[in-house]
Amino acid sequence: MPPKTPTAEDHLRVLRDALKQSTPWTSGLLNVRPDELVLFYKHGAGEDDARHLNFNDATEEQLARLAESCQPATFGKGTEDILDESYRKAGKLDCADFAASLDVGTLRLVEAISPDLLDGRDDVEDKSIKAELYKLNVYGPGSFFKAHKDTPRAGDMIGSLVVVLPTAHSGGALTLSHGDSSTSFDSGALLADKPSSIAYAAFFSDVTHAVEEVTSGYRVTLTYNLFLLDAPTSRLVPGRQASAAETACEAALRALMADATFLPAGGLLGFGLQHQYPVPRTPSDPASLEHVTTVLKGADARMQSAAARVGLESVIQLIYRSLEYYARGRDRGGNQVVLGEVIDLEGMWDEGGETSEAVEKAGEVLRTARYSEIGVKPKKNSQPESESAGLEDEKRTAIFWVRRLTRLNRAESAFIAMGNQADLAHSYGDAALLVRFPPSGQRGAE
Ligand SMILES: O=C(O)CCC(=O)C(=O)O
Numbered sequence: 001m002p003p004k005t006p007t008a009e010d011h012l013r014v015l016r017d018a019l020k021q022s023t024p025w026t027s028g029l030l031n032v033r034p035d036e037l038v039l040f041y042k043h044g045a046g047e048d049d050a051r052h053l054n055f056n057d058a059t060e061e062q063l064a065r066l067a068e069s070c071q072p073a074t075f076g077k078g079t080e081d082i083l084d085e086s087y088r089k090a091g092k093l094d095c096a097d098f099a100a101s102l103d104v105g106t107l108r109l110v111e112a113i114s115p116d117l118l119d120g121r122d123d124v125e126d127k128s129i130k131a132e133l134y135k136l137n138v139y140g141p142g143s144f145f146k147a148h149k150d151t152p153r154a155g156d157m158i159g160s161l162v163v164v165l166p167t168a169h170s171g172g173a174l175t176l177s178h179g180d181s182s183t184s185f186d187s188g189a190l191l192a193d194k195p196s197s198i199a200y201a202a203f204f205s206d207v208t209h210a211v212e213e214v215t216s217g218y219r220v221t222l223t224y225n226l227f228l229l230d231a232p233t234s235r236l237v238p239g240r241q242a243s244a245a246e247t248a249c250e251a252a253l254r255a256l257m258a259d260a261t262f263l264p265a266g267g268l269l270g271f272g273l274q275h276q277y278p279v280p281r282t283p284s285d286p287a288s289l290e291h292v293t294t295v296l297k298g299a300d301a302r303m304q305s306a307a308a309r310v311g312l313e314s315v316i317q318l319i320y321r322s323l324e325y326y327a328r329g330r331d332r333g334g335n336q337v338v339l340g341e342v343i344d345l346e347g348m349w350d351e352g353g354e355t356s357e358a359v360e361k362a363g364e365v366l367r368t369a370r371y372s373e374i375g376v377k378p379k380k381n382s383q384p385e386s387e388s389a390g391l392e393d394e395k396r397t398a399i400f401w402v403r404r405l406t407r408l409n410r411a412e413s414a415f416i417a418m419g420n421q422a423d424l425a426h427s428y429g430d431a432a433l434l435v436r437f438p439p440s441g442q443r444g445a446e
């Protein structure tokens, strides 16, 4: 049998699978010298009240005394730091209260984690990651930290790095999860009988993570905030090699471009964002969607780079749903509408479809691409709907959602809703990555 020619559906599957190969975390083990494992720390208010120990050979007693010198660790909730030992039981030292000889710069730890955390970005030559020491934590027996996400402490903070020092402990595994994937980083097992090693894990800020209860020994960590910075000196680095996943995305996009029967009248491929970004949250929020295109991570960045390599325009836009169709009791649909900024609905009423009309007027109204345009049979409930409602087809843009829209990056606009009484209601826009296909006649061969 001759080999089957791949169809548009095959190419779209390649795209979807390549985007799943996400690396929102990375971890490893590193050999260090004993003199890199020294710690000095304050244990009282006096200027002579300092102790030191070496994690290479620290005794249980020394570690217990270190634990006693710590304050209870808090955690961030919204804009507050909260102490709640049912959520986090651990000790901490602030940077002003200790000095560790371990230097992540000399160890080239940032270089070790960067390829994974920057994977997919088109501008790695121009970017670098900076690790800034944040805390020392001691997890003694019974300590734990329940599932949470780290609060970004600045707009360019992208993640956290945890270095676990080589003290004997069991339990205390760090579990990480994001989307459909999860992993466990069991520092106690990794470091068993390796007193001259450190274990490390780095992950994006929006990865959900937890530290399981320590059942024996002490788990001592240095945590660092990771920032994404411009690297002006690195322009001489030769062009980056695209990863296998990105090359696969690029090839799939090229094949779809070359297929004149695929979105023949043009249209959009939609990709729900897999990570959280500083999108504008309200009409008056000065944050911009433009800025988000410069800080994409993982699979989101990979898709953006692949599109750029193929010469396709990709943008971050907000997807709204015009709501009057809910109100009229039609199916779950409603038109999806693309907007470049958060819509201001202040002073509007939802009665008579005023807000939906405003949304549709301000943006580009979508419709789900038909089977005849994409060669992919619609799966029930597999993608957000944009049912035909109101507008004629010619006035709407065809979209195919390769990855379904997520709610990780949501903007809201308040308006007045009439129920039993006038009440504030909200219209939501969810940011997505959109790749625009020109009509087949205008797709120049590159
Ligand atoms: O110690 C760890 O592995 C993670 C600690 C943590 O999640 C945090 O400090 O926010």
Ligand SMILES: [Fe+2]
Binding pocket: 148, 149, 150, 160, 209
């Ligand atoms: Fe954390």
